[in-house]
Amino acid sequence: xxxxxxxxxxxxxxxxxxxxxxxxxxxxxxxxxxxxxxxxxxxxxxxxxxxxxxxxxxxxxxxxxxxxxxxxxxxxxxxxxxxxxxxxxxxxxxxxxxxxxxxxxxxxxxxxxxxxxxxxxxxxxxxxxxxxxxxxxxxxxxxxxxxxxxxxxxxxxxxxxxxxxxxxxxxxxxxxxxxxxxxxxxxxxxxxxxxxxxxx
Amino acid sequence: xxxxxxxxxxxxxxxxxxxxxxxxxxxxxxxxxxxxxxxxxxxxxxxxxxxxxxxxxxxxxxxxxxxxxxxxxxxxxxxxxxxxxxxxxxxxxxxxxxxxxxxxxxxxxxxxxxxxxxxxxxxxxxxxxxxxxxxxxxxxxxxxxxxxxxxxxxxxxxxxxxxxxxxxxxxxxxxxxxxxxxxxxxxxxxxxxxxxxxxx
Amino acid sequence: xxxxxxxxxxxxxxxxxxxxxxxxxxxxxxxxxxxxxxxxxxxxxxxxxxxxxxxxxxxxxxxxxxxxxxxxxxxxxxxxxxxxxxxxxxxxxxxxxxxxxxxxxxxxxxxxxxxxxxxxxxxxxxxxxxxxxxxxxxxxxxxxxxxxxxxxxxxxxxxxxxxxxxxxxxxxxxxxxxxxxxxxxxxxxxxxxxxxxxxx
Amino acid sequence: xxxxxxxxxxxxxxxxxxxxxxxxxxxxxxxxxxxxxxxxxxxxxxxxxxxxxxxxxxxxxxxxxxxxxxxxxxxxxxxxxxxxxxxxxxxxxxxxxxxxxxxxxxxxxxxxxxxxxxxxxxxxxxxxxxxxxxxxxxxxxxxxxxxxxxxxxxxxxxxxxxxxxxxxxxxxxxxxxxxxxxxxxxxxxxxxxxxxxxxx
Numbered sequence: 001x002x003x004x005x006x007x008x009x010x011x012x013x014x015x016x017x018x019x020x021x022x023x024x025x026x027x028x029x030x031x032x033x034x035x036x037x038x039x040x041x042x043x044x045x046x047x048x049x050x051x052x053x054x055x056x057x058x059x060x061x062x063x064x065x066x067x068x069x070x071x072x073x074x075x076x077x078x079x080x081x082x083x084x085x086x087x088x089x090x091x092x093x094x095x096x097x098x099x100x101x102x103x104x105x106x107x108x109x110x111x112x113x114x115x116x117x118x119x120x121x122x123x124x125x126x127x128x129x130x131x132x133x134x135x136x137x138x139x140x141x142x143x144x145x146x147x148x149x150x151x152x153x154x155x156x157x158x159x160x161x162x163x164x165x166x167x168x169x170x171x172x173x174x175x176x177x178x179x180x181x182x183x184x185x186x187x188x189x190x191x192x193x194x195x196x197x198x199x200x
Numbered sequence: 201x202x203x204x205x206x207x208x209x210x211x212x213x214x215x216x217x218x219x220x221x222x223x224x225x226x227x228x229x230x231x232x233x234x235x236x237x238x239x240x241x242x243x244x245x246x247x248x249x250x251x252x253x254x255x256x257x258x259x260x261x262x263x264x265x266x267x268x269x270x271x272x273x274x275x276x277x278x279x280x281x282x283x284x285x286x287x288x289x290x291x292x293x294x295x296x297x298x299x300x301x302x303x304x305x306x307x308x309x310x311x312x313x314x315x316x317x318x319x320x321x322x323x324x325x326x327x328x329x330x331x332x333x334x335x336x337x338x339x340x341x342x343x344x345x346x347x348x349x350x351x352x353x354x355x356x357x358x359x360x361x362x363x364x365x366x367x368x369x370x371x372x373x374x375x376x377x378x379x380x381x382x383x384x385x386x387x388x389x390x391x392x393x394x395x396x397x398x399x400x
Numbered sequence: 401x402x403x404x405x406x407x408x409x410x411x412x413x414x415x416x417x418x419x420x421x422x423x424x425x426x427x428x429x430x431x432x433x434x435x436x437x438x439x440x441x442x443x444x445x446x447x448x449x450x451x452x453x454x455x456x457x458x459x460x461x462x463x464x465x466x467x468x469x470x471x472x473x474x475x476x477x478x479x480x481x482x483x484x485x486x487x488x489x490x491x492x493x494x495x496x497x498x499x500x501x502x503x504x505x506x507x508x509x510x511x512x513x514x515x516x517x518x519x520x521x522x523x524x525x526x527x528x529x530x531x532x533x534x535x536x537x538x539x540x541x542x543x544x545x546x547x548x549x550x551x552x553x554x555x556x557x558x559x560x561x562x563x564x565x566x567x568x569x570x571x572x573x574x575x576x577x578x579x580x581x582x583x584x585x586x587x588x589x590x591x592x593x594x595x596x597x598x599x600x
Numbered sequence: 601x602x603x604x605x606x607x608x609x610x611x612x613x614x615x616x617x618x619x620x621x622x623x624x625x626x627x628x629x630x631x632x633x634x635x636x637x638x639x640x641x642x643x644x645x646x647x648x649x650x651x652x653x654x655x656x657x658x659x660x661x662x663x664x665x666x667x668x669x670x671x672x673x674x675x676x677x678x679x680x681x682x683x684x685x686x687x688x689x690x691x692x693x694x695x696x697x698x699x700x701x702x703x704x705x706x707x708x709x710x711x712x713x714x715x716x717x718x719x720x721x722x723x724x725x726x727x728x729x730x731x732x733x734x735x736x737x738x739x740x741x742x743x744x745x746x747x748x749x750x751x752x753x754x755x756x757x758x759x760x761x762x763x764x765x766x767x768x769x770x771x772x773x774x775x776x777x778x779x780x781x782x783x784x785x786x787x788x789x790x791x792x793x794x795x796x797x798x799x800x
Contacts, residue, residue, distance in 0.1 A: 005211075005263055011605075012215030015612030019620065019688045020219065024227070027624070027695040034696075034706035038713065049685060056681045063605055078388065081256045085249060088219045095227040096234075106234035113238065188678065205411075205463055212415030220419065224427070278588065281456045285449060288419045295427040296434075306434035313438065405611075405663055412615030420619065424627070478788065481656045485649060488619045495627040496634075506634035513638065 003069040006080060007062075013084045014059040017091065018052050024095035043101030043177075047114070050177055051094040053184045054118065055087060058125060061187065065132055070140035079131055083124040086117060093117040101173060111169025111176040118180055119162040129155055154190055158183055203269040206280060207262075213284045214259040217291065221248050221255075224295035243301030243377075247314070250377055251294040253384045254318065255287060258325060261387065265332055270340035279331055283324040286317060293317040301373060311369025311376040318380055319362040329355055354390055358383055403469040406480060407462075413484045414459040417491065418452050424495035443501030443577075447514070450577055451494040453584045454518065455487060458525060461587065465532055470540035479531055483524040486517060493517040501573060511569025511576040518580055519562040529555055554590055558583055603669040606680060607662075613684045614659040617691065621648050621655075624695035643701030643777075647714070650777055651694040653784045654718065655687060658725060661787065665732055670740035679731055683724040686717060693717040701773060711769025711776040718780055719762040729755055754790055758783055 025044045028037035062083075072080075093114040100110030132139065133148045143151070161183050169176040225244045228237035262283075272280075293314040300310030332339065333348045343351070361383050369376040425444045428437035462483075472480075493514040500510030532539065533548045543551070561583050569576040625644045628637035662683075672680075693714040700710030732739065733748045743751070761783055769776040 001260075001263070008208075009211055009215055009259060011609055012212060012612060013219050015609055016216055016219040016616055017222075018684075019613050019616040020223065022617075022688055022691050023223065023620065023623065025692050027692065027699060030696075030700035030703040030706040030710060032705055034700065034709040038709070048689070052685045052688065053681060056684070059609060060677065074388065077260065081253060084218075084256070085252045088222055088252065089248070091222050092225050092227065096230075099227060100230035100234065103230040105232055106230040109234040109238070110230060188674065208408075209411055209415055209459060212412060213419050216416055216419040217422075220423065223423065274588065277460065281453060284418075284456070285452045288422055288452065289448070291422050292425050292427065296430075299427060300430035300434065303430040305432055306430040309434040309438070310430060409611055409615055409659060412612060413619050416616055416619040417622075420623065423623065474788065477660065481653060484618075484656070485652045488622055488652065489648070491622050492625050492627065496630075499627060500630035500634065503630040505632055506630040509634040509638070510630060 001072050001077070003066050003072050006072050006077065007066045010062060010066075010080060010084055011059065013088055014055055014062070017088045018055040018059075020091050021048050021051055021055075021094060024048075024091050024098065040102060041098075044095075044098040047094045047098045047101075047177060050181045050184065051090050054180060055090060057184050057187045058083075058087060058121065061125070065129055068132055068139045068141045071138050073135075073138060076128070076131060076135075076138065079124065079128045083121065083128055086121040086124055089117055090121075097173065097177065101177075107173035108170045111173030112166050114173075115162070115166035115169050115176055115180070118183075119166060122159065122162045126155060126159070157190070158186055161186070203266050203272050206272050206277065207266045210262060210266075210280060210284055211259065213288055214255055214262070217288045218252050218255040218259075220291050221251055221294060224248075224291050224298065240302060241298075244295075244298040247294045247298045247301075247377060250381045250384065251290050254380060255290060257384050257387050258287060258321065261325070265329055268332055268339045268341045271338050273335075273338060276328070276331060276335075276338065279324065279328045283321065283328055286321040286324055289317055290321075297373065297377065301377075307373035308370045311373030312366050314373075315362070315366035315369050315376055315380070318383075319366060322359065322362045326355060326359070357390070358386055361386070403466050403472050406472050406477065407466045410462060410466075410480060410484055411459065413488055414455055414462070417488045418455040418459075420491050421448050421451055421455075421494060424448075424491050424498065440502060441498075444495075444498040447494045447498045447501075447577060450581045450584065451490050454580060455490060457584050457587045458483075458487060458521065461525065465529055468532055468539045468541045471538050473535075473538060476528070476531060476535075476538065479524065479528045483521065483528055486521040486524055489517055490521075497573065497577065501577075507573035508570045511573030512566050514573075515562070515566035515569050515576055515580070518583075519566060522559065522562045526555060526559070557590070558586055561586070603666050603672050606672050606677065607666045610662060610666075610680060610684055611659065613688055614655055614662070617688045618652050618655040618659075620691050621651055621694060624648075624691050624698070640702060641698075644695075644698040647694045647698045647701075647777060650781045650784065651690050654780060655690060657784050657787050658683075658687060658721065661725070665729055668732055668739045668741045671738050673735075673738060676728070676731060676735075676738065679724065679728045683721065683728055686721040686724055689717060690721075697773065697777065701777075707773035708770045711773030712766050714773075715762070715766035715769050715776055715780070718783075719766060722759065722762045726755060726759070757790070758786055761786070 025041070025048060028034060028041065069076075093110075093116075097110045097114040100106045130152065133143065133152060136142075161179060165176045165179040165183070168179060225241070225248060228234060228241065269276075293310075293316075297310045297314040300306045330352065333343065333352060336342075361379060365376045365379040365383070368379060425441065425448060428434060428441065469476075493510075493516075497510045497514040500506045530552065533543065533552060536542075561579060565576045565579040565583070568579060625641070625648060628634060628641065669676075693710075693716075697710045697714040700706045730752065733743065733752060736742075761779060765776050765779040765783070768779060
């Protein structure tokens with residue numbers, strides 16, 4: 001199996017999941033106080049933006065991983081499908097968090113569910129990344145051990161922040177959402193050099 | 201008509217159907233008992249995962265079938281469209297089964313509807329597979345009769361389990377769902393060798 | 401502008417519209433009479449199947465039209481976008497017709513709306529087809545006048561049946577739905593020769 | 601990172617956003633006055649058409665921008681993702697405007713929200729365009745300063761009309777919708793020469 005087909009299928013799931021997010025923003029009825037209704041919906045817009053950017057950045061990094069590949073095997077297909085299952089799930093915790101922040105109730109549970117999904121996606125991505133780095137026969141790139149370690153550390157550095165986001169949710173789900181926004185920025189800066197040339 | 205276009209269109213339907221599944225998971229309102237509400241929704245998450253993986257595996261096998269093709273004809277287009285019609289339908293029985301398991305009612309009907317759709321998809325896939333194996337002029341691969349029989353048997357072996365899933369639904373729809381989860385694993389192991397190299 | 405990009409975008413709209421159809425099938429609640437509820441929903445399943453196949457066949461024919469092209473111009477882009485606007489609309493009249501047949505009310509209006517959308521799509525497709533046949537500089541194929549007339553007649557032959565479907569809706573919307581099912585079969589047989597080789 | 605992948609991902613978001621618009625058109629229940637119900641829904645159909653064509657035209661122009669590129673860098677990825685975030689959001693203000701026009705309430709707010717989203721999308725597109733024109737190392741085309749200015753002015757000419765659409769919403773949201781319809785036509789005529797050959 002060529003990586004190209006798997007990547008195209010994955011790209012489809014990324015694009016669809018990102019675009020479906022909008023369906024979770026409830027359209028308030030026009031009944032005379034639409035402006036304040038829209039204002040109350042700020043958590044829906046904020047979580048839409050964070051989730052959209054997160055999916056976009058995972059897509060960019062997914063592409064970077066697949067650039068190393070010359071073939072895919074069964075384990076990689078399973079790891080990839082697990083990642084996609086979590087990416088496709090994102091509209092659900094996004095709606096959950098927005099609804100909870102708007103209602104001012106269950107913020108710890110909703111924030112933890114959001115952070116948990118994001119963290120699980122991070123773990124799935126990390127597993128895929130480790131597998132690709134370790135399985136030399138699948139890669140078309142040659143990487144020294146030191147280089148592999150470096151690439152992995154750079155990715156894993158976001159891990160504690162992902163876990164932190166879940167923990168913080170029990171105190172304040174808004175800060176938790178902010179952490180995931182900052183994590184998106186972090187991965188954008190770390191993974192994509194300013195000139196668009198990957199260092200590897 | 202080149203197989204490439206048909207395959208790209210089919211890939212789109214597979215990716216969209218898999219990603220739409222999330223819309224069938226109801227977002228519980230935040231009203232103070234979100235955690236227990238999410239817990240009660242376990243059938244929605246379980247059926248989401250089984251349906252997502254099943255679509256993913258049918259996608260992988262669909263790709264394997266199309267690798268044999270150098271052309272498509274009318275019969276193949278019709279069989280393929282029938283398969284896609286059933287793949288695109290999957291979010292419906294998935295939601296039905298989840299709702300029924302959660303309500304604790306109508307489990308036999310919902311489980312049979314889920315298993316029935318899966319079985320119908322299996323039959324449509326089998327018909328496509330048999331047609332491709334039999335129609336030498338459409339294939340770019342040469343297959344000995346013994347090899348064809350072997351490939352077919354390997355696919356058909358899952359058939360009785362599909363039917364069993366429908367039957368078991370009348371006793372316990374949860375076990376039925378478990379059978380379809382195991383079938384996904386079976387086809388993953390049988391159709392995709394560990395090293396990613398197809399034996400044919 | 402190369403036809404390839406326009407075709408890929410169009411393919412996306414076709415695949416998404418077909419796969420979104422399932423969202424219009426209402427998932428009945430599990431409350432003890434799910435089997436009879438599913439039975440009452442037959443119009444939703446029937447119209448799902450007819451709409452899915454119709455979109456699939458328009459997709460196949462759309463592809464056949466684009467095979468003639470070596471470039472696209474502004475008029476063609478507008479005609480194509482008009483066609484896609486109608487294709488993407490199909491889930492709406494499909495749900496309308498299903499709801500009406502199920503309720504046993506407003507069948508004439510819903511059937512005419514369904515047939516009207518299908519007819520409008522047919523007209524948009526016909527306009528695209530005529531434009532491609534007439535605009536020699538956009539085609540990479542050379543077609544004699546007689547051949548053009550023949551290709552057009554073969555397409556236009558379904559026109560009266562499209563109009564008939566709208567008219568029949570005022571008498572019986574079920575027969576109307578049946579006519580659109582038969583039209584799908586007609587275009588499948590006329591446009592796609594059994595051996596998959598287009599005569600042109 | 602090659603522009604091809606970014607463009608394919610973007611195309612997916614454009615096609616999905618356009619096709620999801622239909623889900624925001626409410627399907628009226630069949631209860632004896634379906635015809636008048638459909639008539640009252642005219643704002644939903646009108647805004648569906650305007651939004652669909654607008655997305656289609658942004659897609660065409662997005663493609664035109666990417667034809668200049670030989671590479672993408674981080675800033676371009678961020679600007680592009682910002683544009684896609686706004687494109688994917690369009691179904692929301694579309695539903696908002698339709699609902700408000702139908703209810704005859706909150707038209708100023710809904711019209712401004714619609715125009716605001718369209719304007720923000722225009723600004724994001726403009727920022728992407730300016731960045732591509734200014735960053736010579738990313739382009740594979742050589743453009744004289746005068747040519748760059750000309751291309752920019754042609755794009756920016758629509759800007760005041762976008763702002764006007766927001767202002768007009770406070771007087772009459774229907775005229776506002778009409779302005780966005782005319783803007784779609786304007787960009788279609790300005791950006792795509794009749795013969796399909798771009799002047800640059």
